Amino acid sequence: MLVALDAQAQAPGKERAAAIEVDSVSKRYRLGEETLAALEDISLVVGEGEFVSLIGPSGCGKSTLLNVVAGLVPATLGRVRVLGNDMTGPSRRIGMMFQSPVLLPWRTNLDNVLLPVEVFGLDRRKSATRARELLQLVGLAAFADRYPMELSGGMQQRVAICRMLLCDPAILLMDEPFAALDEMSREFMNVELLRIWEALRSTVLFVTHNIGEAVFLSDRVIVMSARPGRIARVVRVELPRPRTKATLSSDTFFHQVTAVRKAFDETADRIAS
Ligand SMILES: Nc1ncnc2c1ncn2[C@@H]1O[C@H](COP(=O)(O)OP(=O)(O)OP(=O)(O)O)[C@@H](O)[C@H]1O
Numbered sequence: 001m002l003v004a005l006d007a008q009a010q011a012p013g014k015e016r017a018a019a020i021e022v023d024s025v026s027k028r029y030r031l032g033e034e035t036l037a038a039l040e041d042i043s044l045v046v047g048e049g050e051f052v053s054l055i056g057p058s059g060c061g062k063s064t065l066l067n068v069v070a071g072l073v074p075a076t077l078g079r080v081r082v083l084g085n086d087m088t089g090p091s092r093r094i095g096m097m098f099q100s101p102v103l104l105p106w107r108t109n110l111d112n113v114l115l116p117v118e119v120f121g122l123d124r125r126k127s128a129t130r131a132r133e134l135l136q137l138v139g140l141a142a143f144a145d146r147y148p149m150e151l152s153g154g155m156q157q158r159v160a161i162c163r164m165l166l167c168d169p170a171i172l173l174m175d176e177p178f179a180a181l182d183e184m185s186r187e188f189m190n191v192e193l194l195r196i197w198e199a200l201r202s203t204v205l206f207v208t209h210n211i212g213e214a215v216f217l218s219d220r221v222i223v224m225s226a227r228p229g230r231i232a233r234v235v236r237v238e239l240p241r242p243r244t245k246a247t248l249s250s251d252t253f254f255h256q257v258t259a260v261r262k263a264f265d266e267t268a269d270r271i272a273s
């Protein structure tokens with residue numbers, strides 16, 4: 001069977017230890033006198049080394065969920081554990097990446113990668129060696145001492161990937177990191193990201209609006225309902241790894257995209273009716 005749904009797909013599989021545990025999390029934002037329910041009773045386990053994507057309509061709480069897992073936003077109800085510890089605030093074990101690369105234009109690309117040195121008080125010399133290695137890994141060694149404005153959007157996102165990886169985080173939280181790129185650049189970045197992930201074996205929780213991107217990258221795709229965000233469906237992606245550009249033109253890829261699209265549309269229909 002190509003698609004496993006809900007109960008079967010909710011957990012990462014027996015062979016994996018839990019890296020991220022979200023247990024009955026709800027989030028309400030206070031807006032003056034009113035409250036806005038962003039997340040409702042979310043439970044989710046992401047296994048060590050697993051790649052899981054979140055998709056769902058705009059405003060359904062995907063960024064909120066990522067920020068709760070990162071310890072940047074407190075949950076109203078429920079509990080989040082990362083690598084066995086309760087989340088109480090930002091951690092070096094977690095690397096984050098946002099939709100825009102958020103690079104500081106007055107700092108060289110190398111110094112942008114080194115930003116966590118100041119945030120976490122790391123050894124600058126050791127970190128600089130690691131930063132140059134990372135820039136080499138993403139093909140930007142020659143641009144280390146240049147400035148972000150001299151790079152294309154995709155290259156800037158690669159600098160942001162290096163910054164995310166500087167502290168060797170075990171967990172990567174990525175919020176639509178490639179949404180602003182054109183189709184070809186995004187494909188390239190997806191292949192790059194998988195190459196890096198396969199080398200590092202980190203755990204990834206990845207938000208995207210793009211069903212093809214979610215299927216190509218993930219072990220499981222989580223489909224969320226409209227606000228307040230709930231988990232509507234979970235689809236396990238049965239595509240062999242390593243995945244390459246050739247994967248994108250395979251029949252299996254096409255079938256998996258169709259399955260996720262169906263789950264997405266059924267969720268949207270349920271909301272509309
Ligand atoms: N800091 C905040 N204060 C108040 N409301 C917020 C805050 N952040 C988000 N919200 C609200 O919570 C809901 C979920 O927002 P969130 O950004 O998590 O959605 P999203 O799924 O990431 O959307 P998009 O796909 O457009 O990025 C939205 O209605 C938003 O207006």
Ligand SMILES: [Mg+2]
Pocket residue numbers: 062063064175
């Ligand atoms: Mg968002």
